[in-house]
Amino acid sequence: MKPVSSDRLRTFLDTEARKLGFDAIAVASPDAIPLAPQRLHEFIAKGRHATMEWMPETQERRSDPRILWPEVRSVIMLGMNYGPEGDPTELLARKDRANISVYARHRDYHDVIKGKLKELAQKFASRTGQDVKVFVDTAPVMEKPLAEAAGIGWQGKHTNLVSREYGSWLLLGAIFTKAALQADSPERDHCGSCRACLDSCPTNAFPAPYQIDARRCISYLTIEHKGPIPHEFRHVMANRIYGCDDCLAACPWNKFAKLASEAKLIAREDLKEPRIADLLLLDDQAFRTLFSGSPIKRIGRDRFVRNVLIAAGNAQDPALVEQIEPLLDDPAPTVRGAAIWAIAQLMDPCRLSQLLSKRPQEQDPDVQAEITAALGTREMSH
Known part of the structure; x- marks a missing residue:
């Protein structure tokens, strides 16, 4: 044809x-x-x-x-x-705020x-x-x-x-x-010697230029990954609770990009810099309401709150303990485990030991591992 x-x-x-x-x-x-x-x-x-x-x-x-x-x-x-x-x-x-990927x-x-x-x-x-x-x-x-x-x-x-x-x-x-259209010419690579995107990655997720390892990517870890966030990535996640824009934002070609006012997809004001303390309070219904029509809804409340708890642990604000403590009893093991890690970052070891010693026997192995890690080598007696 x-x-x-x-x-x-x-x-x-x-x-x-x-x-x-x-x-x-x-x-x-x-x-x-x-x-x-x-x-x-x-x-x-x-x-x-x-x-x-x-x-x-x-x-x-x-x-x-x-x-x-x-x-x-x-x-x-x-x-x-x-x-x-x-x-x-x-x-x-801004450690008290949650960073959501632009898209x-x-x-x-x-x-x-x-x-x-x-x-x-x-x-x-x-x-x-x-x-x-x-x-x-x-x-x-x-x-x-x-x-x-x-x-x-x-x-x-x-x-x-x-x-x-x-x-x-x-x-x-x-x-x-099925229509046979005239194809356009391909674009050539204009990256040159620049490696700004590679150097900006907080987890070294690029084994080489033009290659990515999802296992080390914060976007994967906060969106696709279902279990506990690996310990080696928790501190470098900082307040990134859904996705990561570091490599995108670092690209020098952005300075030639069209003005944001010309963008066809405009950000919701309430998602530009939400407070971590507020997001910790979300139950399933509140999560669904807040993220109705949002891609964030796809990961579910438990995975999302897990991410927020990592950000809370990195916030260096002991006042967040009040919002975190109820999550130690959350029905979701992923949330309980992240809550233990987060509270351990914000509480002195003696108070932490006292708090965890009063908790009922934990049955989930991942949460048990979080307790052990939080308390070091000390054994818990329940």
Whole structure:
């Protein structure tokens, strides 16, 4: 099949995409990422996907758009700017406040972008008579390599997409179509010798440029990881309670990014710098209410409060003990364990020993380990 009359159809796509709020649009051929399958295989073979078992389970489909949908002829990649008003890492200095990753401070982008993608795809299908499918993040699509192949940006040394126009602040979506469109030229790598993103990572999650180990990434640990946060990462997490923007914020290309006022996804005021003390009080219903329509809701109250407790332990404010102490009796072992660690950071050893000695016998092995670690080598008698 010859490419559909490119100029007029492309003008239509660009115009409609801009009307819907997309900031970038480009086209890639479905065979444009030949190196991606091997890189994905090596990432998984080294265990760097951590507990994200959906990655090896979908590895084959993820490696090639034609496996996901054999009839695809073109991949339309779209990006939406979510640039913040300032440097999100500045909040790290305010220990009483919780730092939420920029993308999660507004309505769930999966819902926002998917709705707009469907609208654009329907208009495109009506214009061309060709079938379409839309994908946003949760599907086994390698958006970043495809966006690079389409020319929207390039995968930087932090493995995220970087754009000369929007820095590291683009959310991506894809429309697969049977229509054969003229592909755009790929973007070349403009990172040069810069390693600002690598050097900014608080947990050294980059084994080498263009490689990431999720097991050491705060975004993985606070969002995907279900158990206790490994001890080696707790202090460096500081007040990051959902995700981490350090490597994104460090990218020098951000200074060329469009103004935050031009971003289509605007942060909720109540999520820009929430108080740790307030978030510690969230029960399941309050959590669901606060994060209704937010991507944060996906991890559930227990995992979220676990993260907040780590931030509380790092806050160096003994006044937080009042909010933490009731969580020692929380039904969720993950919360109880994090509460023990947090309170141990804020209470002198004698008071801590007295407090924990009065507690009922703990049955969960992870929580038992937290008690042992908090009290050193001393044995508890209950």
